[in-house]
Amino acid sequence: MSEHVRVLLSEEMVDARIQAIGEEISRDYAGKQVHLICVLKGGSFFLCELAKRITVPVSLDFMSVSSYGSDTKSSGVVRIVKDLDESLKDKDVIVVEDIVDSGRTLSYLLEMLQDRGPASLRLCTLLDKPERRVKDVFVDYTGFEIPDEFVVGYGLDYNQKYRNLPYIGVVEFD
Ligand code: IMP
Ligand code: MG
Numbered sequence: 001m002s003e004h005v006r007v008l009l010s011e012e013m014v015d016a017r018i019q020a021i022g023e024e025i026s027r028d029y030a031g032k033q034v035h036l037i038c039v040l041k042g043g044s045f046f047l048c049e050l051a052k053r054i055t056v057p058v059s060l061d062f063m064s065v066s067s068y069g070s071d072t073k074s075s076g077v078v079r080i081v082k083d084l085d086e087s088l089k090d091k092d093v094i095v096v097e098d099i100v101d102s103g104r105t106l107s108y109l110l111e112m113l114q115d116r117g118p119a120s121l122r123l124c125t126l127l128d129k130p131e132r133r134v135k136d137v138f139v140d141y142t143g144f145e146i147p148d149e150f151v152v153g154y155g156l157d158y159n160q161k162y163r164n165l166p167y168i169g170v171v172e173f174d
Contacts, residue, residue: 001173001174002173002174003171003172003173003174004171004172004174005152005153005162005165005169005170005171005172006169006170006172007167007168007169008146008149008151008167008168008169008170009144009146009167009168010167011166011167013167014126014143014154014166014167014168015049017143017144018046018049018050018053018126018143019053021050021053021124021141021143022050022052022053022054022055023053024141025050025054025056025094025124025141026053026054026055026056029054029056029092030056031056032056032092033056033057033058033059033091033092034054034056034057034058034059034092034093034094035058035059035060035061035086035088035091035092035093035094035118036050036051036058036059036060036061036093036094036096037060037061037062037063037084037093037094037095037096037113038060038061038062038063038096039063039064039065039095039096039097039098039109040062040063040064040082041064041155041157041163042097042098042099042155042156042157042163043096043097043098043155044062044155045098045154045155045163046096046097046098046126046143046154046155047060047096050096050124059086059091061084061085061086062082062084062085063080063082063083063084064080064081064082065078065079065080065081065105065109066078066079066081067079067104067105077108078104078105078108078109087116088113088116088117088118088121089116089117089118090117090118090119091118091119092118092119092120093113093118093119093120093121093122094121094122094123094124094140094141095109095110095113095121095122095123095124096124096125097123097124097125097126098125098126098127098154098155098156099125099126099127099128099129099151099156100123100125100127100128100129100133100137100139101129101132102132102133102134102135103133103134103135103136103137104134104135106123106135106137107135107136107137110123110137122140122141123137123138123139123140123141124139124140124141124142125139125141125142125143126143126144126154126155127142127143127144127145127146127151127156127168128142128143128144128145128146129145129146129147129148130145131147131148132148144168146168149170150170150171151168151169151170152165152168152169152170152171153165153166153167153168153169154166154167154168156168158171
């Protein structure tokens with residue numbers, strides 16, 4: 001069976017939206033420093049593009065989590081594979097994610113990060129699939145709301161493939 005990727009959000013659309021979110025964050029955090037947390041690996045492309053467009057001082061940290069479950073369905077039980085290097089105490093933190101799907105991973109993660117005493121904690125996601133939500137998660141900054149389709153590109157993978165596509169697409173099987 002062969003597969004191809006149908007473009008859902010073009011590179012130009014994604015770039016323009018990231019620029020707008022960068023400007024919004026720069027306004028909201030005027031006079032402050034933002035501490036961006038990237039959830040690896042999916043969030044990495046979005047984090048880099050977003051960070052470049054934020055005009056207030058930025059610091060970065062990375063974490064990697066794995067949820068027990070199949071590749072396309074998360075269980076909500078999250079294991080920290082790589083923890084943050086730095087404390088969150090008194091920092092203005094924004095978690096940068098590729099996609100909020102069921103919300104299970106993020107609701108667990110945000111609760112855990114909140115316990116580390118940040119001055120503030122917000123969530124920024126490139127994509128949101130609201131139809132799929134099982135756990136309530138408040139998203140502060142959303143790139144695009146998308147329908148319930150499995151998407152790839154801009155950091156998102158299908159079996160570790162397609163992360164490097166500069167646009168968001170849907171995998172289709174011929
Ligand atoms: P949640 O806990 O169900 O919200 O799962 C979120 C994680 O599942 C994301 O960070 C992605 O790694 C993965 N995921 C969910 N939907 C997609 C998709 O459409 N394409 C690729 N990965 C996805
Ligand atoms: Mg992810």
